[in-house]
Amino acid sequence: MNTRTRDRVAHLDFWSSHVRPKPLGGGITNTNFIVGDAGEHFVVRVGKDIPIHGIMRFNEIAAARAAHAAGISPEIVYSEDGIFIMRFIEGQTFSEHDLHEQQNLERIIHLIQIGHNEIPKHFKGPALVFWPFHVIRNYVDTARKGNSRLKDLLPRFLEINKELENKIGEIKLVFAHNDLLAANFIDDGKRLWLLDWDYAGYNTALFDLANLSSNNELSPQQENWILEIYYQQPVTDRLRHRFEAMKCVSLLRETLWSIVSEIHSTIDFDYVNYTRKNLARFESAYKAFRQSY
Numbered sequence: 001m002n003t004r005t006r007d008r009v010a011h012l013d014f015w016s017s018h019v020r021p022k023p024l025g026g027g028i029t030n031t032n033f034i035v036g037d038a039g040e041h042f043v044v045r046v047g048k049d050i051p052i053h054g055i056m057r058f059n060e061i062a063a064a065r066a067a068h069a070a071g072i073s074p075e076i077v078y079s080e081d082g083i084f085i086m087r088f089i090e091g092q093t094f095s096e097h098d099l100h101e102q103q104n105l106e107r108i109i110h111l112i113q114i115g116h117n118e119i120p121k122h123f124k125g126p127a128l129v130f131w132p133f134h135v136i137r138n139y140v141d142t143a144r145k146g147n148s149r150l151k152d153l154l155p156r157f158l159e160i161n162k163e164l165e166n167k168i169g170e171i172k173l174v175f176a177h178n179d180l181l182a183a184n185f186i187d188d189g190k191r192l193w194l195l196d197w198d199y200a201g202y203n204t205a206l207f208d209l210a211n212l213s214s215n216n217e218l219s220p221q222q223e224n225w226i227l228e229i230y231y232q233q234p235v236t237d238r239l240r241h242r243f244e245a246m247k248c249v250s251l252l253r254e255t256l257w258s259i260v261s262e263i264h265s266t267i268d269f270d271y272v273n274y275t276r277k278n279l280a281r282f283e284s285a286y287k288a289f290r291q292s293y
Helices: 003-010 057-069 100-123 134-147 151-168 205-216 220-231 237-264 270-291
Strands: 022-024 032-039 041-045 077-081 083-087 171-177 185-187 192-194 200-203
Touching: 003 032, 003 041, 057 077, 057 100, 057 192, 100 171, 100 185, 100 205, 100 220, 134 151, 134 200, 134 237, 151 237, 171 205, 192 270, 200 205, 205 220, 205 237, 237 270
Parallel strands: none
Antiparallel strands: 022 032, 032 041, 041 083, 077 083, 171 200, 185 192
């Protein structure tokens, strides 16, 4: 633990008393603390802009504030350069297993729909676009310049990325979360909350749905169900085809995120294993996509 970071958190002007920040585990992009002050608990998030990942804190904070105004994310109560503080949500952090329960999936899709439709009404200031095909191209360039151990795979990744982008076709923009890991959902016993808006930006809803599935290994039946719930219509062959393509995109993006993080991240996390896991999932999904379509 970086004691200088903890000391900085402890001496923020926001606190009304002497506080003792405690590290909050689980983050693979940021450093987080939980802090008790004046009878309340808060989460402090520490992280600078990370241009190689497209993370710009002005966008993350604006998205989180808009998500709070939309009723789906906790309130940010303080921010300064490289730090923000939000209210702590006491509850159950979801696992992949929790996302496989239909009742939870229905609640999650409802939460995603609120985000897509309501956040733009509350978002203030400039907003980023998260176009996954552009993200992948940037990651490939960064990995090549960083002499990645997997550099021989990069030309093929670019070819696949181009193929998949052509398969998606025209899209409708929504304000998407773009990082729907199970651990970003918290159930406080009454409602769900969606956290971590680092990668938020305008994108197609299809990416959030495919990202939800690929990150949490939903079954084909569950995938059809979330598509029907979200779009409020039967799943056509065309929609299913585009969804399968976008699942490959989501997994390729996650793989390249990890490849780049192997080179540049200072977070204590096993990125090599994370790369291995996501690369295997991507190859499996892409093989199934090519065989089916």
